[in-house]
Amino acid sequence: MSAIDDLVTELAKLPGIGRKTAQRLTFYLLKQPVESAARLADAIRTVRERVTTCGVCGTLTDEDPCTICRDPRRDASVLCVVEEASDVTAIERAGRFRGRYHVLGGRLSPLEGIGPEALGLDRLLGRVTNGGAVGVREVIIATNPSMEGEVTATYLQQLLKPTGVRVTRIARGIPVGGDLEYADGVTIAQALLARRDMTESDKSEAG
Secondary structure, eight states, rough: OOHHHHHHHHTSTTOOOHHHHHHHHHHHHHHHHHHHHHHHHHHHHHHHHHHHEEEOOOEESSSSSSSHHHHSSSEEEEEESSSHHHHHHHHHHTOOOHHHHHESOOOOBBTBBOOGGGHHHHHHHHHHHOOOOOOOOOOOOOOOOOOOHHHHHHHHHHHHHGOEEEEEEEETTSTTOGGGGGHHHHHHHHHHHHHOOHHHHHHHOOO
16 A cells, blocks of 8 residues: 555544545645645644643643633533533533533443443542532533433433532534534533523433
């Protein structure tokens, strides 16, 4: 296999990149100065070396704790639970949420063998029950509106119920089956503002 084919194959492994797009990207890169390709390679290498997960919230960061967890202006009493670090970026883009985050790193999916232990839910429970000087008074569940996301939301509601904390779910302004990462800021902002308490009816809908 040639060097060109190697690069096409690797690029085609990226999300949303088919083989034809990978080929176009490869030939685009080959037309660029060597320095441009070197900068891209260095940027990829650097991000893999420096970026880690925040020890507090679990988002991706090159500083631990991350800037959001360190920011004293954020409301530590409101915790927004999301599936992936990319969801934090999407919500921050909306510019309306001033609380803090908890990144699960996935969602419950029995078919894929992803259970509660894989998401480290004990860490979330610990943050809620040991909220420090400013206790957590509300947990906003912002998992994606997919079947797995709804199952995860219902499980979290049941897990957090004994703590007495208010548990809300973002409104369905985001299309069912869609991902927060690709939603526009206005849609995310409206979904956050129209969040609601989770009830027994939510559990029956998810089941």
